[in-house]
Amino acid sequence: MINNKYFAEFIGTALLIMVITGSGIMGYDLSRGNSGIALLINSIATGIALFILITIFINISGAHFNPLVTLMFWADGEVSNEILIKYFLSQLMGALLGIIIAHLIFYLPIIQFSTKIRSGYTFWISEFISTIILLFVIKHFSNTNKNLIPLMVALLVATGYLFTSSTFFVNPVLTVARSFTDTFVGIYSTDVIGFVIAQLFAALVFVYFFKKKY
Structure with a gap:
């Protein structure tokens, strides 16, 4: 049983990005390059994984798996400066490990750099709005019915893949990690900056x- 909140954030983030990357690879391969089907498979797998992971870890670490979520709770005084930093490091290291594992199990080169272009103001606006929506949903159910967080976040993210141009990255550490996979879910390293700035600005x-207003 995992009882260390930092390890929970580390392993939870690693498993999440592993599912995101692995289902993207599998979906793209099974559909023979059909991006629509691959995205649908990717979204369903990610939603299911989020529901399971949040349900398991929510009472251990809060199941943030995202420094922006940690930042939100830090701003509310629920997370200390030390925890904010350690959560960020745990999430970042977990995300990078998850990418490596996904490559290993699909017999791909461990070290890769994405060539998938995701640039332009439409993607940045998409990430800004998506991040606002994600944080709102988490905060709302944290204040009203915490037991619904796993289901609501899972449904939101699975849906977000399909109604946003950026496919709902909404997470700086996962965005950075996805620049190290040249697969369906990758993002060109130069484009990471725009995504992360949009996400961080939305969080702020x-x-x-x-x-203290909601």
């Missing part, structure tokens, strides 16, 4: 307007 806006 959310914290400013919703801190």
Whole structure:
């Protein structure tokens, strides 16, 4: 039984990115390159994985798996400076490990650099709005019915893959990690900056307007 919150964040983030990457690879291969079918498979697998992982780890670490979620709870005074930093490091290391494992189990080169272009203001706006929505849903159910968080976040992310142009990355550490996989879910390293800035800006806006107001 995992009882260390930092290890929970590490392993949870690793498993999440492993599912995201692995299902992207499998979906693309099984559909013979059909991006629509691959995205559908990717979204369903990610949603299911999120539901399971959040359900398992929510009472251990809060099941953040995302530094922006940790930042939101830090702004509310529920997370200390030390935990904020250690969670971020745990999530980042977990994300990088998850990418490596996904490559290993699909017999791909461990070290890769994505060539998939995801650039432009449409993607940045998409990530800004998506991040706001994610944080709102988590905060709402944290304040009203914590038991619904696993289901609601899972459904939101699975749906977000299909209604946003950016496919709902909404997570800086996963975005960085996905630049190290040249597969269906990858993102070109130069494009990471725009995504992360949009995500972080959205988190700061959310914290400013919703801190102690919601």
